[in-house]
Amino acid sequence: MTRIRSWHEAPSKPRYTPPPGAVDAHCHVFGPQAEFPFSAKAKYLPQDAGPETLFALRNHLGFSRNVIVQASCHGTDNRATLNAIAKSEDSARGVAVVDPEISDSELDALHKGGIRGVRFNFLKRLVDDAPKDKFLEIAKRIERLGWHVVVYFEADLLDELIPFMEAIPTTIVIDHMGRPDVSAGPEGAEILAFRNFLRGHPNVWTKVSCAERLSAQGAPFDDFVESAAPLVEEFEDRVLWGTDWPHPNMQDAIPDDGALVDLIPRLAATERLRRKLLIDNPMKLYWPEEVGGEG
Numbered sequence: 001m002t003r004i005r006s007w008h009e010a011p012s013k014p015r016y017t018p019p020p021g022a023v024d025a026h027c028h029v030f031g032p033q034a035e036f037p038f039s040a041k042a043k044y045l046p047q048d049a050g051p052e053t054l055f056a057l058r059n060h061l062g063f064s065r066n067v068i069v070q071a072s073c074h075g076t077d078n079r080a081t082l083n084a085i086a087k088s089e090d091s092a093r094g095v096a097v098v099d100p101e102i103s104d105s106e107l108d109a110l111h112k113g114g115i116r117g118v119r120f121n122f123l124k125r126l127v128d129d130a131p132k133d134k135f136l137e138i139a140k141r142i143e144r145l146g147w148h149v150v151v152y153f154e155a156d157l158l159d160e161l162i163p164f165m166e167a168i169p170t171t172i173v174i175d176h177m178g179r180p181d182v183s184a185g186p187e188g189a190e191i192l193a194f195r196n197f198l199r200g201h202p203n204v205w206t207k208v209s210c211a212e213r214l215s216a217q218g219a220p221f222d223d224f225v226e227s228a229a230p231l232v233e234e235f236e237d238r239v240l241w242g243t244d245w246p247h248p249n250m251q252d253a254i255p256d257d258g259a260l261v262d263l264i265p266r267l268a269a270t271e272r273l274r275r276k277l278l279i280d281n282p283m284k285l286y287w288p289e290e291v292g293g294e295g
């Protein structure tokens with residue numbers, strides 16, 4: 001497999017300036033491969049996108065902190081993510097992907113290393129299997145650590161996954177709004193089903209992220225904004241935002257991260273909503289000890 005690059009080499013400086021303390025709550029690191037090899041089961045083989053590049057981008061975009069989500073190309077070996085967190089001087093925390101056989105002491109070590117959640121990935125093009133029974137066991141075991149569960153799926157799986165998600169005892173964060181078809185507009189069947197799901201499940205949060213993947217129109221992503229902004233308004237305490245850098249698998253439509261940041265004021269119309277989206281909400285999940293939450 002050829003190693004591919006899916007991120008912009010010189011993203012623009014955003015016109016929008018995030019408030020001090022803003023968190024990019026969905027990004028990844030790849031490698032460096034020489035230190036942290038990719039999984040034998042990886043479905044894509046990216047070029048290195050290590051912590052130095054991530055933190056330089058964070059500064060360029062005007063963010064203060066990162067949440068690094070373990071990417072599928074590293075499988076259940078979380079060392080690249082932990083390495084980036086360790087280099088961040090407590091300005092990054094992470095979400096791990098773990099093997100069902102993981103021991104409690106290994107979970108404790110991940111917590112010490114800055115992990116605050118586990119991710120369950122249901123995308124067939126990214127993972128070979130997604131065993132719900134095993135995931136549920138993991139979800140029950142990480143509850144004692146105060147972690148949450150991140151679930152990644154596409155809209156056609158929502159109905160099937162509802163009983164599974166209802167059995168999860170922790171907060172759940174759904175990546176990229178469960179990937180609805182935003183070309184159908186804010187009243188389209190998939191985004192409405194997702195909104196109804198959020199209405200009925202107060203422990204479920206979502207990331208209003210991934211304009212570059214979800215938009216059928218491309219920049220300036222009007223279709224994405226029209227579907228995502230109502231979620232920020234209705235579920236102001238349960239939304240997160242992230243760049244999704246280094247944009248796995250987006251090599252054919254590499255987004256400008258500066259332009260993605262400029263979507264924030266369109267997604268969150270007031271300063272109050274923007275503070276919740278970028279600071280208050282992610283801080284509760286990832287740095288709870290700093291905001292008087294559980295820790």
Ligand code: 0GY
Binds near residue numbers: 244
């Ligand atoms: C994302 C999306 C993707 C990839 C991964 O773990 C991953 O490899 O999450 C994707 O290809 O849709 O959230 O970064």
